[in-house]
Amino acid sequence: MAPRTAAAPATDAAAALLGALIECGVRHVVVSPGSRSQALALVAAEFEARGSLSMHVRIDERVAGFTALGIGRETGMPATVVCTSGTAVANLLPAALEAHHAGVPLLLLTADRPPELRGVGANQTTRQPGLFAPSVRLEADLPVPEEVDDDGTGEQSAMLRQVAADAVAAALGAGTRQAGPVHLNLPYREPLAGELPEWLGVPGVELTCSPPGPDEPADEAPAEPDPSGALYQGGGGIGESNRPTDPDLDPHILERGPRTLVVAGADASGAAEALAHAGGWPLVAEIVSGSRFGRNLVHGYRALLSDPDLGGRVERVIVFGHPTLSREVNALLSRDDVDVLAVRGPGEPLNLNGATTAVDAVVAAVGDMDRAWFGAWMQASRAASVDLSPAAPDLHGLASTEPRERLDAINAEMDVIRAPLDRPTLVDAVWRATWPHDRLLFASSRLVRVADQLLGGKKVAVHANRGLAGIDGTIATGLGIAIASQASGAPGVTRVLIGDLAFLHDVGALLLPAGEARPRIQVIVGNDGGGTIFDGLEVAQTAAPAAMERVLYTPHAARLAQLAAAYGWEHVAPTTRTELDQALTSPVTGPQVIEVALTR
Numbered sequence: 177m178a179p180r181t182a183a184a185p186a187t188d189a190a191a192a193l194l195g196a197l198i199e200c201g202v203r204h205v206v207v208s209p210g211s212r213s214q215a216l217a218l219v220a221a222e223f224e225a226r227g228s229l230s231m232h233v234r235i236d237e238r239v240a241g242f243t244a245l246g247i248g249r250e251t252g253m254p255a256t257v258v259c260t261s262g263t264a265v266a267n268l269l270p271a272a273l274e275a276h277h278a279g280v281p282l283l284l285l286t287a288d289r290p291p292e293l294r295g296v297g298a299n300q301t302t303r304q305p306g307l308f309a310p311s312v313r314l315e316a317d318l319p320v321p322e323e324v325d326d327d328g329t330g331e332q333s334a335m336l337r338q339v340a341a342d343a344v345a346a347a348l349g350a351g352t353r354q355a356g357p358v359h360l361n362l363p364y365r366e367p368l369a370g371e372l373p374e375w376l377g378v379p380g381v382e383l384t385c386s387p388p389g390p391d392e393p394a395d396e397a398p399a400e401p402d403p404s405g406a407l408y409q410g411g412g413g414i415g416e417s418n419r420p421t422d423p424d425l426d427p428h429i430l431e432r433g434p435r436t437l438v439v440a441g442a443d444a445s446g447a448a449e450a451l452a453h454a455g456g457w458p459l460v461a462e463i464v465s466g467s468r469f470g471r472n473l474v475h476g477y478r479a480l481l482s483d484p485d486l487g488g489r490v491e492r493v494i495v496f497g498h499p500t501l502s503r504e505v506n507a508l509l510s511r512d513d514v515d516v517l518a519v520r521g522p523g524e525p526l527n528l529n530g531a532t533t534a535v536d537a538v539v540a541a542v543g544d545m546d547r548a549w550f551g552a553w554m555q556a557s558r559a560a561s562v563d564l565s566p567a568a569p570d571l572h573g574l575a576s577t578e579p580r581e582r583l584d585a586i587n588a589e590m591d592v593i594r595a596p597l598d599r600p601t602l603v604d605a606v607w608r609a610t611w612p613h614d615r616l617l618f619a620s621s622r623l624v625r626v627a628d629q630l631l632g633g634k635k636v637a638v639h640a641n642r643g644l645a646g647i648d649g650t651i652a653t654g655l656g657i658a659i660a661s662q663a664s665g666a667p668g669v670t671r672v673l674i675g676d677l678a679f680l681h682d683v684g685a686l687l688l689p690a691g692e693a694r695p696r697i698q699v700i701v702g703n704d705g706g707g708t709i710f711d712g713l714e715v716a717q718t719a720a721p722a723a724m725e726r727v728l729y730t731p732h733a734a735r736l737a738q739l740a741a742a743y744g745w746e747h748v749a750p751t752t753r754t755e756l757d758q759a760l761t762s763p764v765t766g767p768q769v770i771e772v773a774l775t776r
Contacts, residue, residue, distance in 0.1 A: 624640065
C-alpha cells in the first residue's frame with residue numbers, strides 16, 4: 177500500500193462533512209471497506225476514537241444498509257452508511273427502498289470516481305448519481321474536493337457543512353413530514369487519503385440543523401391516552417421525539433355519529449390506541465403496530481371484519497401507520513362506502529380506495545360515545561380471544577393421597593411439559609418473554625401472521641420492516657435496533673422472530689467484527705424447512721406439487737447450529753415449551769440463535 181501524502185483534499189472534505197453530520201446529531205456510522213471511500217472511513221475511525229460517534233464495520237453493503245436502517249428505526253435519527261463505488265452502491269438499494277416506504281431516516285454516503293472517469297470503461301465505475309432517485313428525500317452529486325483547508329473555514333468546508341445540515345433535515349422529513357433516505361454521492365481523486373487535518377472536530381458555524389440530544393433511544397412505551405379531546409398525530413412508531421413537527425398542524429375534528437373503527441398498521445405506535453380510548457371506538461391493531469394494548473383492543477379482528485353485523489356496518493375508519501397483514505383490513509380500506517381518514521406518518525401515504533382523506537392530525541369531538549357500537553365489538557372480541565398459556569397444574573390431584581388421582585395429575589403435568597412446539601406456542605412464548613425495556617422485531621415470515629391472528633394485547637416496543645415487507649435484511653435490522661437501544665448501558669434484549677428462509681437470506685449479518693461490542697440479541701428461528709407461507713395462498717390449490725415444492729416452498733437442509741457456530745453465535749434448540757421459556761428468559765450476554773423445529 178502506498179504511503180499517505182501529508183495532506184489530501186479527500187480527507188479534508190471527509191472531515192468537514194462527517195464533522196458537520198455529528199454536529200447535526202448523527203451518532204452512528206456504518207462502514208463497508210473499500211479503497212475509494214477510505215478517506216471517509218479513516219475520518220470516521222478518528223471520530224470514534226475521540227468518542228464523537230459509534231462506528232460499525234460490515235463487509236456486506238446490504239447488511240450495512242439494513243443495520244443503519246435498524247438504528248434509524250429505533251432512534252428516529254439517521255445513521256450514516258459509507259461505501260465505495262460500483263456494485264457496493266447498488267447493494268444499498270433494498271435498505272433505501274424500505275426506508276423510503278416506511279419513512280425511516282437514512283444517510284447514504286457513496287464514494288465515486290471523478291466525473292471524467294464515468295462512462296469510459298474505468299474500473300469499478302458506474303452511473304451512481306440518480307441510482308436512488310425515485311426514493312430519496314434529497315440527492316446530490318457533489319463536486320470533487322480540490323482544496324486542502326488550513327483551518328476548516330474555507331469555502332469547500334463551508335459548503336460541505338451546509339450539505340450535511342440539509343441532508344439531516346431532509347432525512348428527518350423537514351417540511352414534508354416524510355422522513356426517509358438521503359443520497360450524497362462523493363467523487364474523489366487520488367490521493368484518496370492523507371493526514372488528518374488539525375482542525376478535525378472543531379465545531380462549524382451557521383449550521384441550519386438543530387441537533388437533538390446524543391443517541392437517545394426511542395421511548396420505551398407510548399404515552400398514556402388523554403380522553404379530553406387531545407390531538408393525535410401520526411408517525412409515533414419511528415423516533416417520534418426526533419421527527420420535526422409542524423406547529424401549524426390543522427387537526428381534523430372527528431365528529432360523533434358515524435360508526436367508527438380505528439385501525440393501526442405498522443409503526444402506528446401509541447397514538448392509535450390513545451385516539452380509540454378518547455373516542456370510545458374499537459381498535460384493530462396489527463401485531464407490528466405498537467398499538468396492540470388497551471381496553472379498546474379487538475381480538476380476532478379478521479373474522480369480525482368479515483361479520484356483516486360488525487365489519488359490514490363500519491361507516492368510518494381512522495388509520496394510523498401502514499396496515500399490511502390481513503386481507504380483511506385491506507378490503508375494508510378499499511370500500512367506497514366507508515369514509516377512510518389516514519393520519520399522515522413518516523411513510524408512504526395510504527389511499528387504497530382512491531378516495532381516502534389524508535389528515536395531519538385528528539381530534540375526537542367532545543360528546544357521548546356510541547355504547548351499543550362499542551359494546552358489540554367488545555363482546556365479540558372477548559368471545560374471539562385465545563388463551564395460549566399452558567394448562568395450570570392440578571394442585572389438588574398432585575397432593576392427593578389416592579394413587580390413581582395423583583398419577584393422573586402427574587401424567588397431565590408431564591404431557592404439558594413434553595408437548596412439542598408449534599407456531600402458536602412459539603409466538604406466544606416470545607410475546608410473553610418480551611417487556612417494555614426489550615425490543616421485538618417481526619420478520620416478514622409466516623410467524624408474524626400467526627402472531628397477528630392469535631396474540632393478545634401488551635405494551636411493548638415492536639419493529640417490523642413492513643414498508644415493502646421484504647424478507648431481506650431482517651437480522652441486520654435487528655442488530656441495528658439492538659445497537660441503538662442498548663447504547664449507554666440501557667437494559668433489555670432485542671428479539672427477532674424470523675422464519676428459516678428469511679434467516680438464510682440474511683445469514684451474512686451474523687458476522688460481527690471482533691473489536692465491536694456484541695449486543696444482547698436473540699434471533700428466534702422457526703425452522704420448517706422452507707417457505708410454508710405459500711401453503712396458505714391460492715397458488716397451493718392450483719400449482720403442480722413438484723413445481724410448488726421446487727420454486728415456492730424451496731426446501732433446504734441447512735444446518736443452523738453449524739452456521740451459528742461458524743459466526744460465533746450461541747445456538748439453542750429447544751423442543752418443548754418449558755425449554756423454550758428457559759431459553760428466552762435466561763440471562764442474555766451476547767448474540768444467540770434459538771432454533772425451533774416446526775412441521776410443515
